[in-house]
Amino acid sequence: MKRAAMTVFLLAAILVACAPVDLNAPVPTYTTGVEPNGWATIPAGQFLSGQFNDQAVIDYDYQIMITDVTVTQYVDFLNTALADATLKVDGDRMVGFYPGDVFQGVKHEVEITATNYIFVPLKDPASRFTIDGTTFSAVAGYENHPMTNVSWFGAWGYCGYFGARLPTELEWEKAARGSEDDRPFPWGDEIARNNANFYTSRDPFEDMSTFGSRTTPVGLYNGQTYGDYTTLKSASPYGLYDMAGNVWQWTGNVYEGQHYRYLRGGSKDTYDMDLRVWVRNNATPTYTSPGVGFRCAKTP
Amino acid sequence: MQFIKDRFNYLFKSTKGLILVAIAMIALETAIFGMLSGPMAELGVRDYMIRTLKMDIVQAEREGRIIILYHSIAMAVVAIETYMITSLLKMNEFYRLAVRVLITVGYLLTMIFGMGFAYWGHNWALHGLYITGLSFIFIAGVLLVIALWPWNKETYQPDKAYSRTKKGLDMERVAFFAAALTTVLSALFGAVPGSFYGNGFETFMAQDIIRLPEKTVMEYSVIGHLHIMLALIAIMLTLIIGRWLNFKGLLHKIAMPLMIIGTIVLNLGVWGVVTPLEPVAHMIIYVGATPSMLAALLLLIWEWGQLIREGTAHLHKPNFGQKMSALLRDPLRFGPLWQMLFMNFTTSFIGIFMAIRLDEIFRVWPAHEERIELTGHWHVLSAIIATIILLYYGDMIGLKGKLRKLYGWSIIILSDIAFGAVTIFEMKRLFISEATQQPLVNGLMYAIDFGLGMLLVVLAILMLWRLIDLFKKKGHWTQEVEHELSEEVKK
Numbered sequence: 001m002k003r004a005a006m007t008v009f010l011l012a013a014i015l016v017a018c019a020p021v022d023l024n025a026p027v028p029t030y031t032t033g034v035e036p037n038g039w040a041t042i043p044a045g046q047f048l049s050g051q052f053n054d055q056a057v058i059d060y061d062y063q064i065m066i067t068d069v070t071v072t073q074y075v076d077f078l079n080t081a082l083a084d085a086t087l088k089v090d091g092d093r094m095v096g097f098y099p100g101d102v103f104q105g106v107k108h109e110v111e112i113t114a115t116n117y118i119f120v121p122l123k124d125p126a127s128r129f130t131i132d133g134t135t136f137s138a139v140a141g142y143e144n145h146p147m148t149n150v151s152w153f154g155a156w157g158y159c160g161y162f163g164a165r166l167p168t169e170l171e172w173e174k175a176a177r178g179s180e181d182d183r184p185f186p187w188g189d190e191i192a193r194n195n196a197n198f199y200t201s202r203d204p205f206e207d208m209s210t211f212g213s214r215t216t217p218v219g220l221y222n223g224q225t226y227g228d229y230t231t232l233k234s235a236s237p238y239g240l241y242d243m244a245g246n247v248w249q250w251t252g253n254v255y256e257g258q259h260y261r262y263l264r265g266g267s268k269d270t271y272d273m274d275l276r277v278w279v280r281n282n283a284t285p286t287y288t289s290p291g292v293g294f295r296c297a298k299t300p
Numbered sequence: 301m302q303f304i305k306d307r308f309n310y311l312f313k314s315t316k317g318l319i320l321v322a323i324a325m326i327a328l329e330t331a332i333f334g335m336l337s338g339p340m341a342e343l344g345v346r347d348y349m350i351r352t353l354k355m356d357i358v359q360a361e362r363e364g365r366i367i368i369l370y371h372s373i374a375m376a377v378v379a380i381e382t383y384m385i386t387s388l389l390k391m392n393e394f395y396r397l398a399v400r401v402l403i404t405v406g407y408l409l410t411m412i413f414g415m416g417f418a419y420w421g422h423n424w425a426l427h428g429l430y431i432t433g434l435s436f437i438f439i440a441g442v443l444l445v446i447a448l449w450p451w452n453k454e455t456y457q458p459d460k461a462y463s464r465t466k467k468g469l470d471m472e473r474v475a476f477f478a479a480a481l482t483t484v485l486s487a488l489f490g491a492v493p494g495s496f497y498g499n500g501f502e503t504f505m506a507q508d509i510i511r512l513p514e515k516t517v518m519e520y521s522v523i524g525h526l527h528i529m530l531a532l533i534a535i536m537l538t539l540i541i542g543r544w545l546n547f548k549g550l551l552h553k554i555a556m557p558l559m560i561i562g563t564i565v566l567n568l569g570v571w572g573v574v575t576p577l578e579p580v581a582h583m584i585i586y587v588g589a590t591p592s593m594l595a596a597l598l599l600l601i602w603e604w605g606q607l608i609r610e611g612t613a614h615l616h617k618p619n620f621g622q623k624m625s626a627l628l629r630d631p632l633r634f635g636p637l638w639q640m641l642f643m644n645f646t647t648s649f650i651g652i653f654m655a656i657r658l659d660e661i662f663r664v665w666p667a668h669e670e671r672i673e674l675t676g677h678w679h680v681l682s683a684i685i686a687t688i689i690l691l692y693y694g695d696m697i698g699l700k701g702k703l704r705k706l707y708g709w710s711i712i713i714l715s716d717i718a719f720g721a722v723t724i725f726e727m728k729r730l731f732i733s734e735a736t737q738q739p740l741v742n743g744l745m746y747a748i749d750f751g752l753g754m755l756l757v758v759l760a761i762l763m764l765w766r767l768i769d770l771f772k773k774k775g776h777w778t779q780e781v782e783h784e785l786s787e788e789v790k791k
Contacts, residue, residue: 209742
């Protein structure tokens with residue numbers, strides 16, 4: 001009897017572990033009312049940076065998108081940039097030119113030369129866009145979700161194409177935290193499950209027994225109720241959404257002696273501790289993931 | 301009054317009582333603070349615990365809290381090893397007593413007031429007592445080094461079956477001495493940056509700075525400290541297990557010099573990270589780790605050979621099955637060495653694989669993926685050390701018959717299920733994408749939670765039994781008051 005129970009348990013565990021994941025499982029469609037084309041102006045001045053509240057100053061005004069770049073926005077860019085030959089298809093990748101970085105030869109540093117680099121992979125089943133010949137379109141239901149599976153080059157290229165740039169880490173942090181206090185999260189001191197999209201935050205887009213956590217529409221956490229799911233107002237002091245959770249966001253700094261690019265904000269796949277405004281992640285600039293997106297900044 | 305006095309004498313004056321208190325403290329701390337971990341947060345348990353226990357959790361202080369938590373548990377483990385050493389080896393009675401008093405007061409202060417400071421608000425008196433506790437443990441370490449001085453004729457080894465010099469210098473004692481001495485020096489290696497960063501609470505976790513191309517001396521010290529302390533705890537435990545099993549003969553004669561050389565070179569390599577030797581420090585560490593691991597392997601070969609010989613002595617020509625049966629008949633003797641071997645599959649080999657394929661594989665992944673490998677790696681190493689202690693403890697308290705088998709195999713199987721699953725979890729990116737990983741992650745999490753959860757249940761049952769036993773006039777504890785571990789070394 002004991003052996004039978006143990007066998008059943010082990011078989012069940014193996015079956016659960018081996019179950020295929022339906023990457024195209026039905027997705028709820030919500031309109032958040034938050035405008036993805038909006039920009040917030042962050043005024044010049046001091047703020048508290050990092051875990052230990054170092055006094056920092058950004059001595060210029062800058063603007064930053066109030067949401068992550070959406071799948072629709074990025075798909076429009078791909079179509080336009082492919083048509084005007086800014087980008088091209090190279091095998092199973094969409095590539096674009098990057099002028100390279102100064103190489104210092106530091107241990108573990110990889111040289112980034114001037115050449116074409118991946119912007120987005122074209123055959124990754126986890127991508128939320130499709131390509132039909134030379135036309136890109138968003139997967140139905142994901143139009144207003146953050147663009148993911150985009151490399152640092154793809155994020156850098158998008159912002160540059162529209163006369164903007166990726167925010168520096170410091171700009172990103174000030175936009176997330178504001179300049180009034182030392183809050184760890186964009187909305188305040190504590191985090192609840194309906195503040196943001198993070199690992200097991202139990203939002204309507206998540207099913208941990210099958211496909212796990214998925215992205216949520218940009219600006220979802222604005223205090224509205226969607227069906228029977230009520231969100232908390234979670235914008236940053238400057239009115240930015242999703243500065244904690246949903247997707248990690250590429251930032252623009254290129255540091256001496258490193259090829260790594262830094263990411264901020266935590267994601268749908270991380271525990272709440274990684275949503276604190278000072279937490280950093282980094283990856284090679286060619287890295288793409290269903291949990292990584294970006295937003296742009298510009299200096300007026 | 302006599303009732304309390306007798307129990308107090310057992311718990312705080314006898315070797316087995318002291319070990320029991322330290323295990324109970326670790327079990328209690330693990331049970332309470334394990335409820336704040338990620339998987340518990342998913343279930344809502346963390347929030348409940350914080351509310352119920354009125355903890356003062358400030359987001360910016362998470363790293364500091366965890367550092368104090370790790371140190372609290374580690375100090376109790378160091379205390380357990382110290383009790384074992386002072387009970388297994390010959391030493392001056394004054395030093396034995398002084399070491400035990402200091403380390404007991406030290407780890408209790410560290411645990412109680414450190415955790416109070418970390419999780420219930422920043423009362424500076426608590427922090428002061430936490431530091432006092434750590435200081436006591438350091439002083440106990442210095443006294444232990446003196447007590448273990450091997451160039452003392454009274455402690456020379458007369459028996460030629462053991463590793464010794466021509467004059468009789470006990471090489472095993474030299475190995476203990478080297479491990480104790482380097483532990484004290486390596487503790488300083490952590491104390492200096494600890495004071496630097498603690499003074500203003502600019503704490504950080506080592507795994508969060510690994511990719512910085514330029515690290516400060518203090519940052520290197522922290523990374524070196526955590527690696528070497530865990531390695532030294534493992535080395536000391538290997539020596540303790542060897543002494544308990546009465547390791548001797550040719551393999552002992554080869555193993556002890558290897559252990560001494562390995563310990564010293566390993567330390568020089570780790571300390572080297574803060575010197576101009578930094579570029580080659582890793583190579584020195586590998587050179588040091590290899591003889592230490594080889595010495596542990598020799599212990600394993602010797603003990604497993606013993607088990608097989610003892611278990612098949614009545615057979616003329618034992619076959620493979622009979623040899624295996626003999627090897628596995630006593631999980632408390634088989635287990636510690638098996639866990640040391642299993643450690644290679646879950647930590648050593650993984651660590652070596654990471655080191656040699658770092659840039660090609662692991663540094664292509666995001667830093668947070670690499671962080672999972674690093675934290676999983678040393679959590680497993682720490683937990684394996686804990687299981688080896690628990691297996692020895694099972695023998696120490698005289699578990700016999702079916703209970704001995706049940707206890708021993710439970711610890712081995714449950715922990716290995718959990719550690720194996722953790723290892724697959726760490727390495728999952730090698731064979732599965734982020735988008736399709738969830739069912740695998742769920743399966744692994746069930747295995748980890750089941751293994752560790754049931755292991756804690758076994759520990760809780762053991763602790764409950766020992767607690768109930770303490771209320772009995774002629775309980776099991778009365779048989780343990782006088783016993784020293786040196787009397788129970790295997791013949």
